[in-house]
Amino acid sequence: MAEGAGEEKKKFSIWDLPDVPMGQLPPHLELQRSRVSCNKDAPIHTESIQYSGAYASMGIDNSSRLDRFSNNFRVEVVRLNEDDMEFDMIVIDAAIANSFRRILIAEIPTMAIEKVLIANKTSIIQDEVLAHRLGLVPIRVDPRLFDYLSAK
Numbered sequence: 847m848a849e850g851a852g853e854e855k856k857k858f859s860i861w862d863l864p865d866v867p868m869g870q871l872p873p874h875l876e877l878q879r880s881r882v883s884c885n886k887d888a889p890i891h892t893e894s895i896q897y898s899g900a901y902a903s904m905g906i907d908n909s910s911r912l913d914r915f916s917n918n919f920r921v922e923v924v925r926l927n928e929d930d931m932e933f934d935m936i937v938i939d940a941a942i943a944n945s946f947r948r949i950l951i952a953e954i955p956t957m958a959i960e961k962v963l964i965a966n967k968t969s970i971i972q973d974e975v976l977a978h979r980l981g982l983v984p985i986r987v988d989p990r991l992f993d994y995l996s997a998k
Contacts, residue, residue, distance in 0.1 A: 869905040882940045892940050910939075955989040958982070 866872045871879065878891045898909035918937040925932040935943050962977035969976075 866904070871901060871904060871906060875901075894939050894941055955992055955994075957985045957987050957992065959985075 863872070870876075877883075879895070882892050883890045895908060896910075898907065900908045902908075915937075920936050922934045922936060923931065924934060935946065959977075959980045962973075962980055964973050964976065967973065967976070
């Protein structure tokens with residue numbers, strides 16, 4: 847960070863930080879522990895500290911307990927219509943939320959174009975690019991009409 851004319855660089859000391867009561871984390875650590883922030887470049891604080899004794903010196907139990915999770919976790923539906931549903935998962939670790947996201951992607955039936963035969967194409971776009979883009983087009987279809995692959 848360059849110093850401008852007339853600006854004085856502030857000195858930081860650990861002793862200038864306010865005291866935090868025992869059993870609480872400082873605000874900046876609590877924010878990192880409990881929130882994922884979406885910046886313009888990339889999300890931050892997506893990782894989580896798994897060690898149960900990470901904050902033991904501050905009187906915080908960081909262990910993962912199923913009873914505490916089941917009592918605190920909740921899902922709030924923000925928007926629900928015929929085509930999609932938007933919901934918030936509250937009091938959940940980012941890694942677990944990502945696991946739910948991956949499960950939904952894998953388990954919700956979808957249909958797409960898999961094989962493309964191109965004949966007499968005169969456009970500048972490459973065949974592979976065109977086939978890939980056709981595969982990305984969502985196809986509205988009733989999932990009950992799908993023929994699922996067997997587990998063989």
